[in-house]
Amino acid sequence: MREPAVGSSDDRPPRSRWLPHGITWFILRRFLLGIATLFIISLIVFGATQALPGDAARAILGREATPQKLAAVRKQLNLNRPVSEQYRDWLGGIVTGDLGRSLANQRPVSSFLGNRIVNSGFLVLLSAVISIPLSLLLGSLGALWRDRPFDTVTSIINLALAALPEFVIGVGLILLFATSVFQFLPAVSLISPDTPVWQELEFIVLPALTLILAVTPYISRIMRGSMIEVLESDYVEMARLKGLRERLVISRHALPNGIIPAIQVTALQLAYLAGGVVVVEFVFTFPGIGQALVDAVSKRDLPIIQGLSMLIAGVYVALNLLADVATILISPRLRTSLR
């Protein structure tokens, strides 16, 4: 079948359809888009918490509402002012780092969350650092040894793990380690929220393990799928037909192309970890932002809820941005057409 020849029929390289402003411009555009997204998210977060019809103060206090408490809450959250002003003040606060005070304990939100953010960050980072290389390796091996025992077994385990909700994995690990045979890991974290977690590493093992088990199946599955596709591609076949050693075929031709989809997924999974962290921390009473969020929701502690939601959404948006940029940079085709 005659497909149109790549480019025009005489020997000229194809014309680029992208803006002639280069990679920096592209990153800038994505960045601005991200900021815009965050802006809209802030509207949603604010709207969902403070701007709903009805008396927010009463909703917060519920049965504990007394006239004095109601007045105090209203004052603290500026509920007496028009909504748009409230939003402006709140947004201004977010941008400058002043997130208000917690309704429950009156501490400034930022300092209250400070150490928790560090703890959660450490947990997520640790999980990522272990799970990403592990899944890329497992996925590649699964593709290389396709349909052999290793692949079959890992595929089944992946299927099972991918299906299980994180809290079930967490609870399952507790059942396994803390109760029955292996009783050396603590089921519940007893450290205080203000202690940096790396001083008491044993408490991070199970939560990290849960996150790793939750995330690895997804990334390794995509990696496997992508590697299989690449291994069956024409250019890998051609590399073999040129007489290249198998090792070279894999390292130079298969992997660099196979890894591209995996990068996007990895970034998305990291973002997913930011959410998974909530439930997992609750399961292990780990002193991080996830636990804080759940507590705050039970107590209707609006400033904390707002602050954490913005934080988590911000991390999400940043990671998505990173994924997009990384994909572009790694694929030569996209990279050169931006020049």
Next chain:
Amino acid sequence: MTDQRTDVGGMGEAAVEPVTSPSAPRRDRRSPLVMTMKRALKLGRTKVGLALVAILVGIAAFGPLVAPESTTAFVGPPYQPPGEGAVMGTDFLGRDTLSRFLAGGRSVLILSVLATVLGLIVGVAIGLIAAYSRGSMDDVIMRSMDIVLAFPQIVFVLLLVSTIGPKLWLLVLTVAATHAPRVARLARGAALEVVERDFVKAAEVLGEPRWRILLGEILPNITSPLMVEASLRLTYSIGLVAAISFLGFGLQPPAADWGLMINENRVGLTVQPWGVALPALAIGLLTIGTNLIADGLSRALIGVDRGTAEA
């Protein structure tokens, strides 16, 4: 991408030689949809998945009918291990674990199914419209989807629960709302590929109205990836709904709910594990079951598209 390569089993007279694969049998058969399901059923994993789902749905649906005790009656001291009066022991208040377990599946199931169906319908509609409109409309729609996607599903739900309270209808709506953009993305991706194909253009040349093209030409051609997505979404719904109940924002005590039970009985885990183990096992097996079905369907799909009989 040379589509002639994926030509069914070498029967085509394309000028490009197809990949060596066996020809699809020429018996007259029913629609490709039915074919996919039949193929999927041949796989071991699908059968196991269906079996698991069937068993657990059975427990959830008929459990309350065979429960020995009521879910609120006290049958013994708290955290009593299995024995007299309570086959699987008692929970943290002294109620019968087994009975509460048997009754605890309905809520999880009903809520997740509702949320999934709602999310699917909305997501597919949005995805189809975005794919077919292309251009700026497509951009606008997908950017707004991106905004909802910026929240991890559970954070979004928590956000709304924090102000409105743990209402069940809110649960269904928010879970559906988090599914919709993800489904839309998938539906749009699949539909975009179909929209480029000539038979859609052929319908345009004939002057078919837009909605007819969407429903009659495009939708039937994305049912395959949608089926897989539907079972995946169900898997996640179950997980989400159970997680929210676990966190305490779903069904409220004294209701019997698997997610809630796991949280309630956590403290006495070392003494009486069954209050946690039973519901955890149930949720786990259920989600594994739906995921196996999803995987079976997706494998059957690859086979259908390539025209090979590889399982």
Next chain:
Amino acid sequence: MNRPVLEVEGLRVELTYSSADIVDEISFHIVAGEVLGLVGESGSGKSTIGLALLGHQRRGARVAGGEVRLEGDNILTWSPGRLRKLRGGVVSYVPQDPSASLNPALRIGKQLEETLEAHAYGGSSKARHDRIDEMMSEVLLPADREFLQRYPHQLSGGQLQRVALAMAFACRPKVIVLDEPTTALDVTTQSHVLGTVRDLCVAHGVAALYVTHDLAVVASVADRLAVMYAGRMVELGPKEQLFKSAAHPYTKRLIQAVPDISGRFELLGIPGRAPPPGHRPEGCFFAPRCEFADDKARKEFPGVTHISESHQVRCWHAEEVFAEATRARGLRKDGSGRDEQDKGLLAVRGLEAYYRSSHVLHDVNIEVWPRQCVAVVGESGSGKTTLARCVVGLHREFSGDVLLRGKALETSARSRDQQSRRQIQYIFQSPYSSLNPRKTIGQIIAQPLRLFSDLGRRDAEARTIEALERVSLSGAYLSRYPDQLSGGERQRVAIARALAAQPSLLVCDEVTSALDVSVQAAIVELLGELQRDLGLGLLFITHNLALIRTIAQEVAVMAEGRIVEAGSVASVLDSPQADYTKKLLSDTPSLAPV
């Protein structure tokens, strides 16, 4: 030196899990400096044989018997390590689609280098760079650093294929397998590449196997021909002899199905289709479609008959077939053409079309009358498809007039009134993509009936069957799905769908390009019949100059969005005026004149 470099004997390749044979009993040889053309339609197994020469098979296939001897040594028994050294170094491969066969993430200089490195060619980095320079100049490509630093997507199709050629010849191999290397290229580039291949083979004394489905192409590049049908080699012999008088009915019919640009020969298709692996009959595989078939042929697979020392064939009736010349001078049925009373059907005036910001069509004027076929010929990028889409209302960004029986049409199909939509029908290039895989044939053909008429169920079904029969398909097809049909059958269904609307004008957009030669001829025959019997006007878009002789009366030649020449087919092809037309004609390969 006449000892063959490469000898294949009794080669059999099977499908791995069903053990059905893809090819069997394949025996041939090639001497140094010779090009053997391996010709066959899709499913004939020709690519499989090509790969076997490198000791390789695609996933799902495996070699099950026979020998492939390189200078006497059977490579099928070699260890993987030895085979690896063979590939690219002693026997190399030129792939069909270079844009898919080159690593998109690696610069082409590096991809060239690694072939040399893998075979330790030259011994030093400098020697390798020199060799690359040498190779690039032989394939007429620049060897400067800038060019070598490019990625595959920055090169055109022709350039990529030449890079592939350079890679194949780099280590001075003894044998080269070329797998349809010019299929994805347009005519001009193709003729350059073919010339390069010929020159390189002769210059380096390389034995080449040129796999192709295109007889015209192989005529210009091969010395001998081997013809494949359904996994068997049915004829093998010198090129001139085969073209003059083939000894196998299939070869004969295949040649007769190739459009002849000189217009002297009738175009004939072959009814039916080739049996796929696992479904091949007892006796001669071609018997179901062969006019010479008798009981013996149907029961027993023919052995080898030697017409002469270099010409062998597998047919029980070889002598008879050989005695007839291959191409009888055909009476070209030219019953078409305008009637005095006909009013004009389609008129395109001053058409200017745009695609985003570029101006793709300039001042195009065309007229089509009933019972007349106007061909629009051009290479890719000439704008011919855009023209077709404007006429039918799929491409909306245009100005100028499209007039149907004198009435101006709206730019978008949707905005046109029902009558106008009904009268112009469009047939797409790819039969694989123009039918909805989720609908039955019956539903597909009924679609225009539903839109343009108010027929009840029963009447609609009757009309559908009528349309099917007109394209030589039976009512049994009603309940089948597209993927149960072959490419040719699907294209017929597409035509039936168009006919169901009872149109006056058919716009055919490269409708045969995705089909095998024999099927192509059959479709062209069908279209010609419809033109005569139903009085249809045809706007026939194609890149194949030879084809238009058979089907069209008028032709417009397009390049870069403009019509460079127009007139009757005879005058434009026999005495072209424009330079572009002259070049196109000279670049179009054709079978050796008889």
